[in-house]
Amino acid sequence: MDTVKSPAEQRVVLSNVSWETYESLLSGREENRVPRFTYDQGMLEVMSPSSEHESVSYYIGLLVAVVAEETGVDVYGVGSTTFKRTDIQRGFEPDACFYARNAESIRGRSRIDLGVDPPPDLVIEVDITNPSLDKLPMYAQIGVSEVWRYNGEDLDFFTLDNEEYSEVESSVTLPPITARAVSDLVEKSKSFGLTSWLQEVREAVRRGSS
Amino acid sequence: METIKSPAEQKVLLSNVSWGTYERLLKDHQNSSAPRFTFDRGMLEIMSPSPEHEKLNRRIAQLVLAVTEEMDIEAEDFGSTTFRREDLERGFEPDSCFYIQNEEQVRGKDRIDLAFDPPPDLVIEIDITSPSINKLPIYARLGVPEVWRYDGGKLEILKLENDEYVESTESVALPSLTSSVLSQLVERSKSLRRTVWLREVREKVRGLSG
Numbered sequence: 001m002d003t004v005k006s007p008a009e010q011r012v013v014l015s016n017v018s019w020e021t022y023e024s025l026l027s028g029r030e031e032n033r034v035p036r037f038t039y040d041q042g043m044l045e046v047m048s049p050s051s052e053h054e055s056v057s058y059y060i061g062l063l064v065a066v067v068a069e070e071t072g073v074d075v076y077g078v079g080s081t082t083f084k085r086t087d088i089q090r091g092f093e094p095d096a097c098f099y100a101r102n103a104e105s106i107r108g109r110s111r112i113d114l115g116v117d118p119p120p121d122l123v124i125e126v127d128i129t130n131p132s133l134d135k136l137p138m139y140a141q142i143g144v145s146e147v148w149r150y151n152g153e154d155l156d157f158f159t160l161d162n163e164e165y166s167e168v169e170s171s172v173t174l175p176p177i178t179a180r181a182v183s184d185l186v187e188k189s190k191s192f193g194l195t196s197w198l199q200e201v202r203e204a205v206r207r208g209s210s
Numbered sequence: 211m212e213t214i215k216s217p218a219e220q221k222v223l224l225s226n227v228s229w230g231t232y233e234r235l236l237k238d239h240q241n242s243s244a245p246r247f248t249f250d251r252g253m254l255e256i257m258s259p260s261p262e263h264e265k266l267n268r269r270i271a272q273l274v275l276a277v278t279e280e281m282d283i284e285a286e287d288f289g290s291t292t293f294r295r296e297d298l299e300r301g302f303e304p305d306s307c308f309y310i311q312n313e314e315q316v317r318g319k320d321r322i323d324l325a326f327d328p329p330p331d332l333v334i335e336i337d338i339t340s341p342s343i344n345k346l347p348i349y350a351r352l353g354v355p356e357v358w359r360y361d362g363g364k365l366e367i368l369k370l371e372n373d374e375y376v377e378s379t380e381s382v383a384l385p386s387l388t389s390s391v392l393s394q395l396v397e398r399s400k401s402l403r404r405t406v407w408l409r410e411v412r413e414k415v416r417g418l419s420g
Contacts, residue, residue: 012222012245012256014238021234028226035222046222046256 008128008152010035010048017044019089026082026091036080038133039091045133049095049126056126056150057095059189063182063201064098064122067174070205075174076103078112078120083142085114090138096124097144100173119143122173128152136165146173148182155183176208219260220245223342227254229296236292236301246290248343249301255343259336263305266360267336269399271306273392273411274332277384280415284313288322288330293352295324300348306334307354310383329353332383338362346375356383358392365392386418 068075084091097120158165278285294301307330368375
């Protein structure tokens with residue numbers, strides 16, 4: 001290898017950032033979801049994903065779609081939508097996220113307001129380098145019922161249990177897929193062609209549900 | 211190298227940032243020199259320096275002060291002060307900067323306002339990773355007469371001529387110092403203890419003027 005290895009993400013964290021500054025940064029960015037902002041009571045993390053980071057998010061998104069199709073679960077993806085709540089001074093933009101139980105009520109909406117709308121049912125978080133802000137407590141407070149977190153090697157599932165996450169092997173949102181199966185499939189996405197990878201995903205789901 | 215890789219410099223780039231948002235971020239961070247903000251007509255780079263970056267920066271700043279002392283030239287160290295011009299929609303926070311020829315004009319000042327005050331006479335720029343915003347045109351526009359740019363191996367002296375920087379072998383701010391002597395001294399700083407190195411710097415300067 002004579003290529004220079006670039007870090008998977010670039011992260012900068014700022015402290016003492018007011019909610020107004022966070023809002024004005026969000027509004028300046030318009031439709032662009034890069035870089036992504038996480039706001040936690042004055043702390044602002046700005047993250048620029050690399051192609052490796054974006055590729056993992058993309059494949060996990062495809063995987064969710066295939067699993068949903070195979071298992072007949074209705075999902076509605078809202079990508080890296082900004083979720084924020086002024087009252088608790090927190091906001092985040094997941095790498096990918098989906099509504100399942102609440103898909104019906106969100107489908108076709110142009111904006112989501114956590115003041116009235118439910119939080120996403122499944123959030124995908126890719127953390128190939130150490131994040132500067134721990135986002136799980138934020139997801140928990142906002143009420144995200146399931147998180148899939150990928151650290152560059154392994155993928156873990158977490159479900160919300162009494163306002164805290166516990167690691168689980170099987171997805172609640174998309175049964176019967178397991179964290180181990182998704183980890184393997186993410187690994188395969190790095191060497192397989194897209195079509196053969198999608199076939200692998202389908203077979204894995206069929207094997208799992210039979 | 212057997213050493214543990216130190217955290218790398220982190221950089222993110224935001225576009226469509228208004229002057230107001232930039233000012234708000236500066237205000238939130240007015241008492242810290244890291245991260246550093248560079249603003250160029252709507253583009254905002256936020257950079258968290260790595261320990262390697264800061265170490266080189268501090269050493270070069272100490273070198274400047276040792277040299278001025280040996281040469282009996284007045285100099286004021288303004289560190290990473292924020293310099294900005296709203297009318298030009300540009301702003302920067304150098305790694306280090308010094309008032310030398312214009313030292314008297316800013317002596318005792320707690321604030322620098324480029325509408326009235328001169329720009330620093332010398333700016334130090336550590337470029338060990340590729341910057342996302344080219345800062346030289348910003349320095350040029352704000353009238354910084356001399357920049358020392360260090361790329362990890364070589365220190366370049368850049369002199370402002372007709373609104374552009376041209377490479378120069380000798381410093382104007384600190385006459386008789388050449389880029390090759392500076393490059394050598396910075397190289398030596400990587401292996402010598404600070405006090406021993408500073409002694410070497412002083413000796414070198416005495417040799418030049420003698």
